[in-house]
Each structure stands twice: as structure tokens, then as C-alpha cells.
Amino acid sequence: xxxxxxxxxxxxxxxxxxxxxxxxxxxxxxxxxxxxxxxxxxxxxxxxxxxxxxxxxxxxxxxxxxxxxxxxxxxxxxxxxxxxxxxxxxxxxxxxxxxxxxxxxxxxxxxxxxxxxxxxxxxxxxxxxxxxxxxxxxxxxxxxxxxxxxxxxxxxxxxxxxxxxxxxxxxxxxxxxxxxxxxxxxxxxxxxxxxxxxxxxxxxxxxxxxxxxxxxxxxxxxxxxxxxxxxxxxxxxxxxxxxxxxxxxxxxxxxxxxxxxxxxxxxxxxxxxxxxxxxxxxxxxxxxxxxxxxxxxxxxxxxxxxxxxxxxxxxxxxxxxxxxxxxxxxxxxxxxxxxxxxxxxxxxxxxxxxxxxxxxxxxxxxxxxxxxxxxxxxxxxxxxxxxxxxxxxxxxxxxxxxxxxxxxxxxxxxxxxxxxxxxxxxxxxxxxxxxxxxxxxxxxxxxxxxxxxxxxxxxxxxxxxxxxxxxxxxxxxxxxxxxxxxxxxxxxxxxxxxxxxxxxxxxxxxxxxxxxxxxxxxxxxxxxxxxxxxxxxxxxxxxxxxxxxxxxxxxxxxxxxxxxxxxxxxxxxxxxxxxxxxxxxxxxxxxxxxxxxxxxxxxxxxxxxxxxxxxxxxxxxxxxxxxxxxxxxxxxxxxxxxxxxxxxxxxxxxxxxxxxxxxxxxxxxxxxxxxxxxxxxxxxxxxxxxxxxxxxxxxxxxxxxxxxxxxxxxxxxxxxxxxxxxxxxxxxxxxxxxxxxxxxxxxxxxxxxxxxxxxxxxxxxxxxxxxxxxxxxxxxxxxxxxxxxxxxxxxxxxxxxx
Ligand code: ANZ
Ligand code: ZN
Numbered sequence: 001x002x003x004x005x006x007x008x009x010x011x012x013x014x015x016x017x018x019x020x021x022x023x024x025x026x027x028x029x030x031x032x033x034x035x036x037x038x039x040x041x042x043x044x045x046x047x048x049x050x051x052x053x054x055x056x057x058x059x060x061x062x063x064x065x066x067x068x069x070x071x072x073x074x075x076x077x078x079x080x081x082x083x084x085x086x087x088x089x090x091x092x093x094x095x096x097x098x099x100x101x102x103x104x105x106x107x108x109x110x111x112x113x114x115x116x117x118x119x120x121x122x123x124x125x126x127x128x129x130x131x132x133x134x135x136x137x138x139x140x141x142x143x144x145x146x147x148x149x150x151x152x153x154x155x156x157x158x159x160x161x162x163x164x165x166x167x168x169x170x171x172x173x174x175x176x177x178x179x180x181x182x183x184x185x186x187x188x189x190x191x192x193x194x195x196x197x198x199x200x201x202x203x204x205x206x207x208x209x210x211x212x213x214x215x216x217x218x219x220x221x222x223x224x225x226x227x228x229x230x231x232x233x234x235x236x237x238x239x240x241x242x243x244x245x246x247x248x249x250x251x252x253x254x255x256x257x258x259x260x261x262x263x264x265x266x267x268x269x270x271x272x273x274x275x276x277x278x279x280x281x282x283x284x285x286x287x288x289x290x291x292x293x294x295x296x297x298x299x300x301x302x303x304x305x306x307x308x309x310x311x312x313x314x315x316x317x318x319x320x321x322x323x324x325x326x327x328x329x330x331x332x333x334x335x336x337x338x339x340x341x342x343x344x345x346x347x348x349x350x351x352x353x354x355x356x357x358x359x360x361x362x363x364x365x366x367x368x369x370x371x372x373x374x375x376x377x378x379x380x381x382x383x384x385x386x387x388x389x390x391x392x393x394x395x396x397x398x399x400x401x402x403x404x405x406x407x408x409x410x411x412x413x414x415x416x417x418x419x420x421x422x423x424x425x426x427x428x429x430x431x432x433x434x435x436x437x438x439x440x441x442x443x444x445x446x447x448x449x450x451x452x453x454x455x456x457x458x459x460x461x462x463x464x465x466x467x468x469x470x471x472x473x474x475x476x477x478x479x480x481x482x483x484x485x486x487x488x489x490x491x492x493x494x495x496x497x498x499x500x501x502x503x504x505x506x507x508x509x510x511x512x513x514x515x516x517x518x519x520x521x522x523x524x525x526x527x528x529x530x531x532x533x534x535x536x537x538x539x540x541x542x543x544x545x546x547x548x549x550x551x552x553x554x555x556x557x558x559x560x561x562x563x564x565x566x567x568x569x570x571x572x573x574x575x576x577x578x579x580x581x582x583x584x585x586x587x588x589x590x591x592x593x594x595x596x597x598x599x600x601x602x603x604x605x606x607x608x609x610x611x612x613x614x615x616x617x618x619x620x621x622x623x624x625x626x627x628x629x630x631x632x633x634x635x636x637x638x639x640x641x642x643x644x645x646x647x648x649x650x651x652x653x654x655x656x657x658x659x660x661x662x663x664x665x666x667x668x669x670x671x672x673x674x675x676x677x678x679x680x681x682x683x684x685x686x687x688x689x690x691x692x693x694x695x696x697x698x699x700x701x702x703x704x705x706x707x708x709x710x711x712x713x714x715x716x717x718x719x720x721x722x723x724x725x726x727x728x729x730x731x732x733x734x735x736x737x738x739x740x741x742x743x744x745x746x747x748x749x750x751x752x753x754x755x756x757x758x759x760x761x762x763x764x765x766x767x768x769x770x771x772x773x774x775x776x777x778x779x780x781x782x783x784x785x786x787x788x789x790x791x792x793x794x795x796x797x798x799x800x801x802x
Contacts, residue, residue: 003631005595005624009708013115021722022117024073026521033070034522035062036501036561038530038538039077039124042103044088047110048584049603049615050570050577056603057567057668058529059116063704064663066117067728073522074117075504077124078104081132082493083161083177086424090457096424097452100127113587115596115707117724122507126496127424131503133447134513135495136429138545139418140440141552143430147193148418150438155417157185162458163422164189167414169493173292184286187462190419190428190489194544198222198411200558201543210564211610214535221536223412228396230336230405232257232309235317237269241309244331244410247338248399249391252380253359254336255349257309257320258302261285262328269320271306278303278322285324293324300325300348312404313381323348331410339370346370360388416541418492423456423465425490433477433484442478448486464488497538498545501525501560513554525561532566539564565666568611570603577615585615597706598624604705605672623672627706629679633686634695634713642689651681652694653735659701660731675702692717700726745770746797747779763790770796 016022037058040051062074080100088103089096104125111118124131142148156165160180164187169176194201202222205215227246234240241257259266261282270278281303285293302323309318318336325344326335339349340358346369349356360375361367367375377383377391386394399405419428427448429441441448451472456465466472466488477484499513506518542560550558569576572583590599602623607613655678662671678698682690695717703710703723714723738758743766745753753775757766767788770776780800787799 001632001635003628005597005627005708006592008712009115009596012708012711013112015711016117021724022074022119023121024075024119024522025071026518028071030069030071032073032522033062033065033527034073034525035065035527036074036504036525036529037076038528038534039079039497039500040107041082041084042078042080042100042107043084044092044099044103045579045584046103046106047587048577049587049590049599052114052587052599053570053603053606053609053613054529054531054567055111055114055116056600057565057609058527059114059707060600060604060668060704061527061529062117063707063724064728066724067700067704067726069727072117073122073504074119075122075124075507076111076116076118076120077122077500077504078107078126079497079500080104080125080127081425081491081496083163083420083422083424085127086422086456087161087177089424095452096456097127110587113591113596114600117707122504124500124503124507126426126500127450129447129449130508130510131500132426132496134503135426135491135499136441136446136448137443137513138499138549139426139491139495140429140443140446142192142548143440147196147548149191149193150188151191152186152188154184154186155189156182158182162460163420164417164462167417185462189417190487192416192418192544194416194541195411195413197544197547198224198413200547201413201540204543204547204559208559208564209562211566214532214539214564214566217535218540221413221540225410225412227408227410228392228399228405229332229408230312230399232312232318232336234265234269234320235308235310237307239265239268241265241320241334242332243334243336244408245336246410247341247392248395248405249377249380249383249386249388250338250341250359251311251313251336251395251399252377252383253338253340253357254311254318255339255355255357256318256337258323258326258335258337258348259305259320260326260328260333261322261324263322263333265334266305266322269305269307274304274306278305281322285322288324293327300344300351302348302352304352312399312402319354321348321352329414330412341370341372343370343372359383416544418495419489420492421462421464422458422490423450423453425492426450426495427466428487428489428491430487431475431477431484432487433480433482435482436477436479436484439477439479439484445478450490464490466490494538494541498541499549501528501542502546502549502555516554519555523555524557524559527563527565528561529565529567531569535566565610567609568607568613570606570613570615572615574614590620594620594624595627595708597709598627600707601627601672601705604668607669609666609668626676626679627709629683630675630698630702630706631709631713633679633682633690634699634716637686637690637695638716638718640689641692641695644691644693645688648682648685648691648694650735651678651685652697652729653731656697656701656729656731657736660728663704672705675705696726697729699723700729741793743770743793744795745773745776746795747776748799749797752776752779759793763788766790766796767798770798 035058037055062072066072085100086096089099156170158165158175158180160178170182175182202224225246228248229242229244231240231242302321305320307320337345339345339356341360357379359380361378362375374388377386383391383394396405396407427450429448431439433439451469459465473485475484475486502514505522506514546560547558549555575583577584602620605623659671659674699710699713710723740756741759742754743757744751753773783800783802786801789797
């Protein structure tokens with residue numbers, strides 16, 4: 001009667017596999033529920049217990065939903081292209097395809113240990129030509145609609161990975177993957193026009209059941225700012241300087257102008273006297289990253305160009321400076337500086353002794369120096385007396401009459417650099433023809449297969465290793481049939497994950513990315529579970545693709561993920577688990593010793609699922625012992641079941657009520673506590689015997705957490721079908737009502753009232769309750785209470801003085 005998890009788990013895994021119980025069936029006639037994990041990169045390191053947390057949460061949730069009668073889609077696959085896989089392959093001298101295959105096999109074997117209800121028939125691998133054919137297809141569709149285009153631009157360049165990087169892959173000026181300082185390089189780049197979707201990406205966030213902080217991060221990334229473009233006439237030059245400002249109200253407070261060092265006007269307007277100072281400043285600035293340049297509290301640097309502009313509303317002339325705190329790739333790359341009301345401008349003006357003119361007065365306290373708050377306009381001619389919001393509109397109207405400004409919206413979001421000069425990615429499906437220009441590969445010729453190569457290391461010239469393969473490069477133009485060259489760049493890391501959640505609905509389709517009926521049934525994703533590190537990019541790109549595919553008319557929804565849950569990290573002694581720190585807890589060892597069910601249950605018990613949690617082996621042992629008790633309770637009592645009695649029924653309904661409530665609100669850690677409390681209470685009742693309903697409830701409810709154990713218990717109770725064909729138990733409110741007893745209430749030893757009180761009330765609750773009774777209040781009002789006594793279930797005595 002000992003609990004032997006290894007034996008039980010092996011038995012049920014085999015049975016599940018043989019009976020295809022995890023097959024997601026479109027024709028079941030049930031409502032569907034799509035619960036998706038963010039699919040992993042099959043890196044060389046395998047999974048650790050931190051990865052397990054998210055996978056366990058999603059499986060517990062899927063199984064919980066299944067017990068509520070849903071047809072579940074809970075798929076798994078591999079985000080197999082991209083830098084991590086390629087870097088691993090290069091470091092270990094193995095071809096990326098071979099390394100990826102090996103890693104996938106290892107990951108899959110580890111994931112199977114979890115005992116999750118993955119439908120492996122729907123496994124996806126983004127590096128499989130049957131899959132990336134459709135990734136290429138969507139690129140062609142984007143190209144046809146003008147959303148994929150090529151542009152020469154300075155890109156982030158990692159000198160160590162020898163590849164271009166998207167802004168998002170640059171963290172604090174360093175390559176996200178290898179930590180090397182990122183530099184700039186001018187190159188033709190494929191771009192996706194995600195900015196065309198900025199407003200929709202912003203507006204549609206409102207309808208999503210996502211954590212607020214994730215929505216906030218997406219809004220900040222899109223960075224919509226309302227303001228104006230304002231033009232300032234240069235003195236002695238025909239050109240004007242155009243600025244973007246969110247504060248046109250402060251125009252009378254502008255005392256100087258700043259151009260970004262890369263701004264094309266710098267070279268034109270600089271005076272002879274200032275030329276050498278400006279040139280060397282610009283050289284210096286170009287070596288810094290945007291991040292370095294934006295640090296707020298660093299000492300500001302800059303240099304005067306010698307040129308001036310005219311203020312558009314008064315006859316002041318403003319000096320034009322160059323400074324690196326103004327960035328070229330935001331707004332217009334130029335600003336009007338208002339030092340009285342902008343922190344960066346204020347620091348700069350102090351540093352270079354430029355004038356500071358306050359134009360907004362705080363309504364209550366007179367302000368000096370920097371003031372960034374709301375208020376009323378001063379020193380601003382016709383704007384004086386207006387509130388900031390009115391003054392913004394009035395200033396724009398004023399400048400519009402002379403054509404010097406217009407209202408505009410500016411976004412922080414940039415178009416997506418959609419190319420890498422690397423081998424291990426989807427070839428971009430276009431052909432360069434001297435006669436026809438850039439021609440997309442016709443859809444029926446897809447996929448453009450990644451050729452096998454000898455050398456897959458980056459060339460370092462900025463060209464992809466594919467450029468060295470003549471048989472790949474040389475082709476004919478699909479339009480004119482003349483000789484032409486294939487594009488040799490590949491798609492970035494994120495390409496395959498932009499639409500994989502759609503493919504799971506119909507993964508083996510050879511005619512289309514997916515069939516309409518499959519998509520209409522399974523999508524959108526009801527619950528998406530993964531790490532918060534994907535809060536911005538992957539989720540933004542996937543939303544962008546979904547909106548695009550919606551616009552193509554292929555799907556009926558424009559948001560892919562209705563609900564999102566981001567799990568917290570597992571740490572060990574406060575540090576993130578990683579192979580480089582050598583503090584990885586390997587799930588394989590734990591399963592061997594305690595079983596997968598114990599690991600699953602502990603992953604849920606370790607803390608609130610959205611928070612970081614510390615790994616603790618003692619905690620794991622405790623959970624393993626607890627599962628042993630659950631097992632033995634069933635094993636012992638199943639042969640001598642007794643009739644239901646109120647004490648057991650009441651415990652059961654209360655347990656089901658609290659467990660269900662905790663699960664629905666994703667408080668899985670307290671759900672595990674509910675089990676533990678319940679088992680303790682049952683242990684007290686066990687001497688009088690346990691009834692069938694109690695044990696069946698236990699088997700069904702524990703099954704999402706410990707599915708192998710749940711199945712075993714269910715079978716021991718005489719069932720032939722799977723426990724997951726059962727239904728989640730319901731509770732009856734009537735069993736939740738507390739029992740009450742009548743108690744006497746005394747003041748200074750004399751009974752003044754009688755009242756009913758819950759049998760489980762604590763001393764504090766009982767005393768607070770009786771003090772509210774009017775018959776009691778009358779005797780204690782204005783007096784000092786010196787003693788409060790509660791005799792459980794019998795009486796309260798209040799001793800008062802004065
Ligand atoms: C005058 C002004 C007065 C401004 C004031 C702010 C406060 P967000 O909200 O991020 O859109 N700016 C514009 N382009 C810039 C660039 N390329 N590099 C650095 N700063 C730039 O910020 C918009 C504000 O940031 C703009 O409004 C501009 O300064 C500055 F009391 O114009 B403001
Ligand atoms: Zn051609």
C-alpha cells in the first residue's frame with residue numbers, strides 16, 4: 001500500500017499514449033478551450049525546474065478546464081530557428097540542423113516527463129520547411145501590400161555575433177545574446193511596417209484580459225504622443241528647422257534650439273568659427289548608443305553651431321545648438337528647448353548659461369527653476385491666463401494661421417528590422433532582378449528551402465553565409481525569366497513565433513497555412529501562459545501578424561490571446577537559475593526520486609504563480625509525503641467504504657468551494673493548501689470510516705495537479721474510464737453556512753443579552769460582535785473596558801469601569 005509514484009506514473013503515461021487520450025478533436029461537439037504555452041527554444045541546456053513552472057500551470061489549467069467539459073487544445077512545439085540555436089551550434093561545432101534535432105529530442109523527452117496533456121500529433125517546428133513555407137507566404141503577402149520593404153539605414157550591429165540586431169535585442173547598449181557593445185552599420189534592410197498598425201495595437205489592448213503591467217509595457221513601447229510639428233525660420237538660410245513638441249503651449253519659453261548630431265542641417269548651418277568644434281562633437285556623439293545618450297541625470301554635453309532661428313511669435317532670435325540628448329530617430333530629430341519646463345533642457349541651460357524663461361505658473365505656489373507641472377500661462381502674450389491644456393490648442397491655432405505648425409501624433413514605435421545576415425533562419429522569399437527589381441517568389445514555389453552548407457558561421461562582411469552558395473543565389477526571375485539573384489538574408493528570430501498559434505489548429509495542412517473551419521473552431525487562444533520577458537516583443541509582433549492576417553480575410557478575430565498569464569521565476573538562494581551560474585535544479589533527478597506528480601504539485605505550492613519563488617527541497621519533500629497520505633487514504637478505505645455522514649459531507653462541500661474559488665482565481669499555491677487542510681481534517685474523521693463521495697472527490701480534484709495519481713485513485717475506486725472523463729464536483733451552499741450557538745453576554749457579571757454566534761468564532765470576533773448589540777452598548781458606552789473574557793460557545797463577559 002506504499003505510494004510508488006514511478007510505477008504509477010509509468011503505467012498511466014503508457015496508457016495515455018496508447019489510447020490517444022490527449023488528442024484534440026474538432027468534432028467532439030463540445031465547446032473548445034485553447035490553452036497555450038509559449039513554445040521553447042530548444043537550447044542545448046535542456047529544461048530546469050524554472051521552465052517546469054509555466055508548463056505545469058498551463059497543464060493544471062487545461063486539465064481543470066477539461067473537467068469542466070471543454071474540448072482542450074494544449075499543444076507544444078519548437079521555436080527552432082534563430083540566434084540561440086545557431087550560437088549553440090557554432091560553439092559546439094555542430095550543424096544547426098543536427099544540433100536542433102538533438103535538442104528537440106532532449107526537450108521532448110523531458111516534457112513528456114511532466115505528464116502534460118500535450119497533443120503531440122500537432123507538434124510544430126518552425127525550422128521545418130512544411131512550416132516555414134507559410135512563414136514565407138505571409139512575408140510575400142506583406143510585400144504585396146507594401147508592408148514589407150527595403151531601406152538603407154544604420155542598423156544595430158553586433159561585432160561579435162556579426163549580425164544586425166533589432167532595437168529590442170539591444171539591452172543597455174549591448175547585444176542581448178552575447179553582451180558585446182553594439183555599434184552602427186549602414187545597410188539595406190528588410191523592414192516590416194508595424195507602425196501602420198500602431199493605433200490598432202494600442203486601442204485593442206483595452207479589450208484584453210491581460211495583466212495591467214504587460215499592457216502598460218506595450219503602451220509605453222508604442223509610445224503615442226500627441227503634440228505639434230512647429231517650424232522655425234533660420235536666419236541667413238532658406239531652410240527651416242522643424243521640431244516635434246508635446247508642449248506647444250510653452251513656445252514663448254523656448255530660448256534655444258537643439259539639433260541631433262546626425263541632423264542633416266548641422267553641416268549646412270554651422271559657421272566657420274564653430275566648424276571644428278561641431279565636427280569633433282558630432283564624431284564623438286556618433287560613437288555612443290541611444291541608451292547612453294538618454295540617461296537623464298548625466299552631465300549634458302553640446303556645442304553651439306553659430307546659427308540662429310527666428311522665434312515664430314515674437315522678435316527674439318534663438319541660438320541653434322547640437323547636443324546628443326536629442327535623438328535623430330524620434331520626432332524630427334530637432335527640438336525647441338524650454339528650460340523652465342523640461343528637465344533635460346533645464347540641465348543643459350544651467351550648464352551652458354542659456355536663458356530660462358518661465359511661462360507656466362503653478363496655481364498654488366510660486367515656482368522657481370524647473371517646473372514640469374500643470375498651471376496657468378505667463379510671459380506668453382495672448383496665451384497668458386490660459387490653462388496648459390487650452391494653451392496647447394491656442395498655440396497650435398496661432399501658428400497654423402501662418403502655416404508654421406500643425407497638430408500631429410508621434411509614436412515611439414519604429415518599423416521592424418526584419419532581416420538577419422545569418423544562416424539559421426527562414427530565407428526571405430524574394431528575387432532581385434536587374435529588369436524587374438525586387439520580385440516576390442510566387443506562392444506556389446514556396447518554400448524557398450534553406451540549403452545545406454558547409455560553413456554556417458556569419459561571414460562578418462555583413463552578408464549572410466547564404467551569399468556564398470552560388471547554387472542558391474543564382475536563379476531566374478519569376479517575372480521575366482532572365483537570370484536573377486536570390487535574397488540571401490534570413491528572417492529574424494521572432495518570425496516563426498508570430499503565427500504558430502494559428503498553425504496548431506491545423507498543423508498538417510499542405511494547401512494553406514490553416515483551414516477556415518479549424519481556425520474558426522479553435523481560435524483565438526483562450527489562455528496564453530509564458531514568461532514576462534516576452535511582454536513586449538513577441539506579444540506585440542504576434543498581435544501585429546494577427547491583425548494583418550485578419551485584414552487578409554483569413555481569420556475572424558484580430559487579437560490572438562484573450563487571456564495572458566505571466567508566471568514568476570524560480571530562484572535558488574535568491575538567484576535566477578542558469579547554467580552559467582551552475583545553480584540549476586534538474587527535474588530529471590527529482591522525478592526519479594519523488595515522481596513527476598510531486599514535482600508538479602510542488603511547483604504549484606511554491607508561491608503565488610505570478611511571483612518569483614524560491615526553490616526549497618524540504619518543501620518538495622513535504623509535498624511528496626502529502627501525496628503519499630492522499631494515496632494511502634484511498635488505498636486503505638476503498639475496501640471498507642462507509643455511508644455518507646454530515647461531518648464528511650460538510651467538509652467535502654467546503655473543500656470543493658474553497659478549492660474551486662482558488663483555482664478560478666489562479667491562486668494555485670493556496671489551492672494546494674486547501675488540499676492539505678482537507679487531508680488533515682479527513683485524518684481526524686478516518687476512525688469512523690470514509691465514504692465513497694469523499695474519495696471520488698479527492699481523486700477528481702487532485703487530478704489536474706497530480707494526474708497520474710488522480711487516475712490511479714479513480715481506477716482503485718472501480719472506474720474503467722479516465723478520471724478526466726469525470727466532471728469537476730459542485731458544492732451546495734447550504735453546507736457552507738456556519739453553525740451557530742446561543743451565548744450569553746454579561747457586563748460586569750450580569751447577563752444583559754443573548755445572541756447567536758458561529759461555533760468557530762475566535763475571541764476577537766465574538767467580542768467585536770457582542771459590543772455592537774444595543775443592549776450591551778448601553779452598559780459600556782463611555783466606560784473603560786478593563787477585561788474581556790470569552791468562554792468558547794457559552795458566554796462573553798465584559799468588565800468595565802467608570
Ligand atoms: C518643448 C517642450 C517643453 C517639451 C516642455 C517638453 C516639455 P515624448 O512625450 O516622449 O513624446 N523631444 C522631441 N523630439 C526629441 C528627440 N528627437 N530627442 C529628444 N527629445 C525630443 O516627448 C516629446 C518631447 O520630447 C518634446 O516636447 C520635445 O521637447 C522632446 F516643457 O518640446 B518638448
Ligand atoms: Zn525580371
